[in-house]
Amino acid sequence: MMGLAIDNFAGGGGASTGIEAALGRKVDVAINHDAEAVAMHVANHPDTRHFCQSIMAIDPRDACTVGGKVRKVDLAWFSPDCKHHSKAKGGKPREKNIRDLA
Numbered sequence: 025m026m027g028l029a030i031d032n033f034a035g036g037g038g039a040s041t042g043i044e045a046a047l048g049r050k051v052d053v054a055i056n057h058d059a060e061a062v063a064m065h066v067a068n069h070p071d072t073r074h075f076c077q078s079i080m081a082i083d084p085r086d087a088c089t090v091g092g093k094v095r096k097v098d099l100a101w102f103s104p105d106c107k108h109h110s111k112a113k114g115g116k117p118r119e120k121n122i123r124d125l126a
Contacts, residue, residue: 028053029047029052030052031103032079032101040054040066053074056079057077058076
């Protein structure tokens with residue numbers, strides 16, 4: 025059985041689209057704390073399982089459990105958290121050190 029592909033800080037789904045193009049398969053799980061971003065990701069990737077919460081708070085077992093079985097992870101993608109070093113939340117970037125999170 026193929027392991028999971030998980031997109032963390034999933035945003036609107038651009039990284040998931042790239043992952044799908046590269047791997048030739050869908051992203052299984054997407055995680056983002058922002059409800060609007062998750063809604064956009066759902067619109068772009070309706071077959072992906074979505075979690076609307078911080079990647080720091082999610083229990084990895086919850087994200088990796090499918091049909092009552094914990095599955096292995098083949099790809100864990102972590103896009104940079106954009107709200108601190110881009111204009112994603114409006115205004116100037118807030119914190120340069122958050123770039124290390126990626």
